[in-house]
Amino acid sequence: xxxxxxxxxxxxxxVFDDVSARADELINExxxxxxxxxxxxxxxxxxxxxxKRAQIDREYQGLAVRSVSxxxxxxxxxILLKRESIIDKVFNNVREELEKFMKTADYEKLLIKRVEECxxxxxxxxxxxxxxxxxxxxxxxxxxxxxxxxKESGSIEIGGVTVVYPEDNLAVDGTFDLKFTQQRQSFVxxxxxxx
Numbered sequence: 001x002x003x004x005x006x007x008x009x010x011x012x013x014x015v016f017d018d019v020s021a022r023a024d025e026l027i028n029e030x031x032x033x034x035x036x037x038x039x040x041x042x043x044x045x046x047x048x049x050x051x052k053r054a055q056i057d058r059e060y061q062g063l064a065v066r067s068v069s070x071x072x073x074x075x076x077x078x079i080l081l082k083r084e085s086i087i088d089k090v091f092n093n094v095r096e097e098l099e100k101f102m103k104t105a106d107y108e109k110l111l112i113k114r115v116e117e118c119x120x121x122x123x124x125x126x127x128x129x130x131x132x133x134x135x136x137x138x139x140x141x142x143x144x145x146x147x148x149x150x151k152e153s154g155s156i157e158i159g160g161v162t163v164v165y166p167e168d169n170l171a172v173d174g175t176f177d178l179k180f181t182q183q184r185q186s187f188v189x190x191x192x193x194x195x
Contacts, residue, residue, distance in 0.1 A: 091184050095158065098176055102135075102159050111161050112141055114174040118163040119144035121172075127165040132156040 101107055115129055129142045130153035139150040142161065156162065160175035 087184070087188060090187070091180070094183070095180065098158060098180070102176075107159070108138055108141065111135070111138060114161055115142045115144050115148065115163065118172050118174075119147050122165065122170075125165050125168065127163050130156060130162040130164060132159050135159060 111131075118127070127148050129144075129148045129150045131139065131142065131150060133152045133154065136152055142148065142150050148163065153162065156175050156177055158176040158180055160177065160179070162175055163172045164170070
């Protein structure tokens with residue numbers, strides 16, 4: 001019976017050794033597989049992290065570029081507004097000086113001279129002299145000896161005259177409004193302050 005017990009013991013050990021070897025083999029395979037999965041997961045995590053980092057970098061760069069662009073635009077807007085304010089101030093002063101001049105006798109003489117120049121330039125033509133409503137008291141003096149009729153025009157705000165020859169579809173603009181606008185445009189373009 002000892003033999004049987006020994007055989008049984010050997011068989012048990014053999015089975016145990018096989019099972020133990022198989023278990024070690026399975027454990028090693030599982031650990032290798034887990035190790036590979038962990039390594040793969042780490043690579044995927046690193047790739048995902050790098051991808052997210054790159055995405056976040058692009059987003060922040062985009063935000064930075066938009067922020068810088070917005071700041072530049074705001075700066076340009078402020079500069080343009082300041083330039084416009086300066087131009088307005090300069091030309092408000094010019095307009096005030098024109099208004100002072102228009103209260104003098106020299107203004108009346110200037111209007112009469114412009115009307116007479118138009119009459120001399122087109123001696124055969126009859127026309128209309130358009131004046132600002134505030135200059136209506138000067139109307140009788142602006143007929144060039146009856147050659148022109150005088151009418152008020154709401155389109156003339158500052159002063160001066162426009163002589164119109166309706167039959168020829170011709171107008172000679174001698175208004176301060178036109179000169180004021182031309183001078184403003186000229187000033188803006190020459191001064192580098194264009195808006």
